[in-house]
Amino acid sequence: MADVQNWFTLPTEAGLARIAQALAKQQTIELTQMAVGDGGGVPVVPEAKQTRLVRETWRGPISLVAIDAQNAGWITANIVIPIDVGGFTIREIGLFDSTGTLIAVANCADRYKPVLSQGMGVDTVMEMVVALGNASAVNLSIDPSKTLASRQWVLQVMGQQTQLPLGGLPNQILVKKTAAAGDAEWRDVRSLFSRAERFFHGQI
Template sequence: MSYALQLTDAGLAKLATVLDGQRLVLSQIAVGSGTTDTPAGLAALVHEEYRTDIQSRTPVAGGIRVSVVLPENVGGFLVREIGLIDIDGLLIAYGVCPAFPKAGAGDGYASAVTLSLTLLLTTAQTVQVNVLPQATHIRNGVVPLAVGEDTVEVVFGPSFPEGAIPSVSFEIERPAGGDFLVRDIISSTASGFTAKFTGPVPASGYYLHYNAILT
């Protein structure tokens, strides 16, 4: 099976309009858990799981490389397929990839994953990529977890602007031999968030590492 990124019929049609002076504007990357050997006619991923704005672009010989980060709080599925979406919501390119698990906050552990895709084009100079602006506010920190408590309240220092709801991801540092903790965010505000453990509760030596980003 080929793991190359291939233009769909919609992508080929869009590139044809470039010859008339129009531009192809790539905007998002989608990942999914489906797969197919015949991607040309696809209008969407076989089974889309997550979509996010492109966060960086790099010109390469004969094409463009784009990257995104799948954050820690997104997961619970296998990534088997990837798609490039343009500003009109059309699936421009599609590719299957070696399957890998994307764990999320409810899996007992979580990690961020960076995906980089290279689209080879003979008309790369006519392709524009919309890049996600850099985050304007970031808070991160480490909080010790109270022994035996099934919830933890984290207070940002300082708070985000009033009324803002940041995107929060976190992971649990556990002591050697300690249980994995199943947890989820149950509320989030400009001043902090509350997480709850649905399985074992923390013993001594557990810490919560968090990142909160407002774009």
């Protein structure tokens, strides 16, 4: 049984072999999916020889993969488990490449993922940080058409994009004053057209 204080991520033997092969051929591997599992009902300890999770409960496309800002040999990847998926406890996480190879495996503290039919539903973001030694062997691009953003991320980003001043009257439009976010003002569209016309006739 896993020590409750011993949570970690481990590259698998198969994953390290894939990376070594890619480096030897001057190629890259593509990380495409992450999976979660319940460990068969008990806490688990990751092992390098693993080729699959103990008991996988859900799998989906990676939402984000990037080189860690503090360590060039670390890869950070996360996945969003959507609101309508659940009814299980997450105890293990797996990172897979485009060939279906388990590249890395991790354990985590028990985290129950509810489902809407149980009266509660939430998007759940699971993240893995794995030391692969040479991150240059990993293709960091993902297919945006297959990713799922969390509600929190959407609200945060959309909130940044909608910093518009209140007010405004009929026949007015928003005009940017500077490049700063939200730095705009309402102006009368007729005065703008009049100014443009005077400029065209050389009166400005």
